[in-house]
Amino acid sequence: MKYGARNQIKAKVTSIKSDEVMSLVKFEVIPPAKMASVITFESLADMDLKVGEEIRLVVKAINVLPVKD
Amino acid sequence: MKYGARNQIKAKVTSIKSDEVMSLVKFEVIPPAKMASVITFESLADMDLKVGEEIRLVVKAINVLPVKD
Amino acid sequence: MKYGARNQIKAKVTSIKSDEVMSLVKFEVIPPAKMASVITFESLADMDLKVGEEIRLVVKAINVLPVKD
Amino acid sequence: MKYGARNQIKAKVTSIKSDEVMSLVKFEVIPPAKMASVITFESLADMDLKVGEEIRLVVKAINVLPVKD
Amino acid sequence: MKYGARNQIKAKVTSIKSDEVMSLVKFEVIPPAKMASVITFESLADMDLKVGEEIRLVVKAINVLPVKD
Amino acid sequence: MKYGARNQIKAKVTSIKSDEVMSLVKFEVIPPAKMASVITFESLADMDLKVGEEIRLVVKAINVLPVKD
Numbered sequence: 001m002k003y004g005a006r007n008q009i010k011a012k013v014t015s016i017k018s019d020e021v022m023s024l025v026k027f028e029v030i031p032p033a034k035m036a037s038v039i040t041f042e043s044l045a046d047m048d049l050k051v052g053e054e055i056r057l058v059v060k061a062i063n064v065l066p067v068k069d
Numbered sequence: 070m071k072y073g074a075r076n077q078i079k080a081k082v083t084s085i086k087s088d089e090v091m092s093l094v095k096f097e098v099i100p101p102a103k104m105a106s107v108i109t110f111e112s113l114a115d116m117d118l119k120v121g122e123e124i125r126l127v128v129k130a131i132n133v134l135p136v137k138d
Numbered sequence: 139m140k141y142g143a144r145n146q147i148k149a150k151v152t153s154i155k156s157d158e159v160m161s162l163v164k165f166e167v168i169p170p171a172k173m174a175s176v177i178t179f180e181s182l183a184d185m186d187l188k189v190g191e192e193i194r195l196v197v198k199a200i201n202v203l204p205v206k207d
Numbered sequence: 208m209k210y211g212a213r214n215q216i217k218a219k220v221t222s223i224k225s226d227e228v229m230s231l232v233k234f235e236v237i238p239p240a241k242m243a244s245v246i247t248f249e250s251l252a253d254m255d256l257k258v259g260e261e262i263r264l265v266v267k268a269i270n271v272l273p274v275k276d
Numbered sequence: 277m278k279y280g281a282r283n284q285i286k287a288k289v290t291s292i293k294s295d296e297v298m299s300l301v302k303f304e305v306i307p308p309a310k311m312a313s314v315i316t317f318e319s320l321a322d323m324d325l326k327v328g329e330e331i332r333l334v335v336k337a338i339n340v341l342p343v344k345d
Numbered sequence: 346m347k348y349g350a351r352n353q354i355k356a357k358v359t360s361i362k363s364d365e366v367m368s369l370v371k372f373e374v375i376p377p378a379k380m381a382s383v384i385t386f387e388s389l390a391d392m393d394l395k396v397g398e399e400i401r402l403v404v405k406a407i408n409v410l411p412v413k414d
Contacts, residue, residue, distance in 0.1 A: 001208055002185045004177040004232075004273040006093075007128035011104055013120050016113065019365040020157040021245070023113040024075075024316055025211075027126060029102035035080055037094045037133035038178060038228070039349040040300055040337060040383060044085065044092040047137050047347045051082050056136045057096060059076035061316060062200050062407050063132035064106035065272070066211040067125045068116050070346055071323045073315040073370075073411035088227040089295040090383070093178055094349075107316060107366070108211040109162055109199060109245060116209045130178060131269050131338050134410070135349040139277060140392045142301075142342040142384040144231075145266035149242055151258050154251065158364040159314070161251040162213075163280075165264060167240035173218055175232045175271035176297070176385060182223065182230040185275050189220050194274045195234060197214035200407050201270035202244035203341070204280040205263045206254050226296040231385055246280040247314060247369055247406060254278045268385060269338050282369075283404035287380055289396050292389065299389040300351075302381045303402060309374035311356055313409035320361065320368040323413050327358050332412045333372060335352035339408035340382035343401045344392050 003067075006036035025066065072136075075105035094135060141205075144174035163204065210274075213243035232273060279343075282312035301342060348412075351381035370411060 011027035018024075035057055049055070080096035087093075104126055118124070149165035156162075173195055177185075187193070218234035225231075242264055256262070287303035294300075311333055325331070356372035363369075380402055394400070 002275045003127055004175060004181045004185055005127045006130040006178055006181060009126040011124060011126050013118055013122045015120060016118060017366060018110045018113060021110060021155060021160045021162050022366045023108055023110045024366050025106045025118060027104045029098060029104055031100040033098035033102060035096045035098055035133060036130040037135050037349060038130040039092055040351055041087045041090060041092045043349045043351060044087060047135065047349055049082055049085060049094060051084060053082045055080060055082065057078040057080050058072050058074045058134045058136050059128060059132060060410060061075040061105040061107040063128060064104060065127045065198060066106050066116065067127050068209045071413045073313060073319045073323055075316055075319060086228060090293060090298045090300050091228045093228050106211060109213055112211045112213060116211055129272060134336060137347045140344045141265050142382060142388045142392055143265045144268040144385055144388060147264040149262060149264050151256055151260045153258060154256060156248045156251060159248060159362060159367045159369050161246055161248045163244045163256060165242045167236060167242055169238040171236035171240065173234045173236055173271060174268040175273050176268040177230055179225045179228060179230045182225060185273065187220055187223060187232060189222060191220045193218060195216040195218050196210050196212045196272045196274050197266060197270060199213040199243040199245040201266060202242060203265045203405060204244050204254065205265050206278045224297060229297045231297050244280060247282055250280045250282060254280055267341060279403050281403045282406040285402040287400060287402050289394055289398045291396060292394060294386045294389060297386060298383055299386045300381060300383050301394060305374060305378035305380055307376040309378060311372045311374055311409060312406040313370045313411050314406040315368055317363045317366060317368045320363060323411065325358055325361060325370060327360060329358045331356060333354040333356050334348050334350045334410045334412050335404060335408060337351040337381040337383040339404060340380060341403045342382050342392065343403050
């Protein structure tokens, strides 16, 4: 199985909460984990990101797709 | 600083690659890390997700927003 | 009317379900339909995608925008 | 393999175009195909969508994830 | 023409930059403009958002769809 | 604080509506505001966008991230 996505993170389900249409599922990431981000070159230049820097990755929960083997 | 997003992951920049418009940045996640996903209740039911299960989280790199303090 | 999006698919509404904030609408695609995907070149190389191959396109429902003339 | 996404469409690769960071892949959808959309209840009410109506589904190519078995 | 999206902002094109696959287009918003955000109730509670507060709305450029009449 | 996103719009909260999992928040944009969109070069060519043109920017509310200092 191969995905057209750079981020494929192993994680364990820790909680589930639902209403009629939507559900919120929470996970604990199983390390080691790598991530990747695509941004405009302009944003990269504005942020002045450099290899080795520690930053924060913000992701809206709606953009996280759980996949179960 | 407070974000309207469930996922805020600490990470270290490991590589940067750019063309004229877009850039791809890679990171190593600094554990421990938690994540959250919002899916339809229907998808949750179809997947039969349960607390404690180990699954995979797939995220397109374009949906990952780096933030630098 | 011109859209800055590659995917513009004709479809027929088959069901609607709502709660107070969100709604889930289902459709039957009216063939023929074409789709397009933008991924990183790295993901393309990893997947080893070739013209003529049959694959699956996964799209979160939240990323589908209905437009009515 | 189970995905936390309502849209899982069979499709055939028809063309591939790449630059250094990003690639654009095109597909022909293999019918029959169903799709689903999540919108706010407010948008649903404004659109006055009804079962049986024919509409258009607009999806940015960046939100389409190819998966290969 | 009706869209299943809460944000429909009038804007004027101020610049365009392209490489082979992707383009970055910039705009000046024509006021008055309203916007809407859907977040989890949990994020709302964590942010402690209140009517009347001034905040910042962050949107990745990839999620902005230009439409031309 | 620096974000890997082209759109950072000042806005004032005008209303909030919630159910158990999701919330819809509305805002009045504080002018002047600029926006940016990333689309495929193909979409740009199809739309025949030109500097100075007035168009509409459509954004699903789910893709709008509120940030509070």
